[in-house]
Amino acid sequence: MATPLIQFLDQLAAQRGQYQYRLPSRPDAGQFIDQLMRLLFPVTQDCQSAAANVGETYQRLNSQLLCLLRPLQPNLDTLPEAVALRFFDALPGIHADLLLDARAIAENDPAAISLEEVIAVYPGFYAIAVYRIAHVLLQADVPLLPRMLTEYAHGQTGIDIHPGAQIGPSFFIDHGTGVVIGETTIIGENVRVYQGVTLGATHVAKTLAQKKRHPTIEDNVIIYANATILGGHTVVGHDSVIGGNVWLTESVEPYSLVYHQSKIEVRSILQ
Structure with a gap:
């Protein structure tokens, strides 16, 4: 009678022929x-x-x-x-x-x-x-x-860059930790990206695998830390600056300055 271990090893052997790659x-x-x-x-x-x-x-x-x-x-x-x-x-x-x-x-x-x-x-x-x-x-x-x-x-x-992305020359990733660049991203020339930037998709359904899901970044764009730019129809126009912590899901014209506005208060803990 086969032991559980032998049955498991037989199962692994049978699986060898089932893999596609x-x-x-x-x-x-x-x-x-x-x-x-x-x-x-x-x-x-x-x-x-x-x-x-x-x-x-x-x-x-x-x-x-x-x-x-x-x-x-x-x-x-x-x-x-x-x-x-x-x-x-x-x-x-x-x-x-x-x-x-x-x-x-x-x-x-x-x-x-x-x-x-x-x-x-x-x-x-x-x-x-x-x-x-x-x-x-x-x-x-x-x-x-x-x-x-x-x-x-x-x-x-x-740093996670999908090999399917299209990236132009003179590309600069500064620091880099946490950068994600998706499969259908298109990046032009002289683009600078800082740590924590995500160039991703708004939807991750398997049915969209053959669609353009990730943004287009035109020439001479700077994207500062922790900015998130999503969507296959999102185009960041050339010579734009995307500030830190921006969440962007729509296109912006060339020479745009996009920034996240937050309110920071500093006060003494003794008050």
């Missing part, structure tokens, strides 16, 4: 991202060894990406090798965009000492970098892995 491991995905960042921006060095030859590093990363893609092969429209080739062909463009992002942070944050500091330690830059890498894989119709990569960055930084 097989995925790579999260540690492997994180290792790929971190090694790719070291290739793109060799401003840090492992304490145990000197940086590897660039060509050798590329070959290792290519092998790692193929390993990540292999479990997903039944769900790919093409071979993993073709996906990897397309990804690495896009790498110069990713690098160029990320340099613009890093410079935007270095030039706009008074606390930033250098470009190298931004690249090495700023969580906002790291989250943007992983998003741009994942976005290219999503454009290559790779399922699930792009989200796995951005969720890895989410865990490292507290």
Whole structure:
């Protein structure tokens, strides 16, 4: 007679064939991202060894990406090798965009000492970098892995950017903790976002999955801490400033100043 444990193990074995997708491991995905960042921006060095030859590093990363893609092969429209080739062909463009992002942070944050500091330690830059890498894989119709990569960055930084979002160059996230950028968000050029900002949806029904649910932020907009902007029809016009703690569910014209007005009283506890 089978014990409850044996029955449970048999149940797990039977479930293996029922899953629609097989995925790579999260540690492997994180290792790929971190090694790719070291290739793109060799401003840090492992304490145990000197940086590897660039060509050798590329070959290792290519092998790692193929390993990540292999479990997903039944769900790919093409071979993993073709996906990897397309990804690495896009790498110069990713690098160029990320340099613009890093410079935007270095030039706009008074606390930033250098470009190298931004690249090495700023969580906002790291989250943007992983998003741009994942976005290219999503454009290559790779399922699930792009989200796995951005969720890895989410865990490292507290910044949640869906790989499906469309984000223009020179993007700046300051501090960053608690920032949420939804799947159908569109962000223009030279946009600055502070901690706690949510670019989200007003409705989360599954039937809206293929609809634009998240806002559009035009060029040169600044969104200060803890502002919440919701809705697929909400457009923040270019060169606008959205103040801290604003709750916005309707469009605003270019050059708008939107702020939350609150009353604060200060009095002595001795009165």
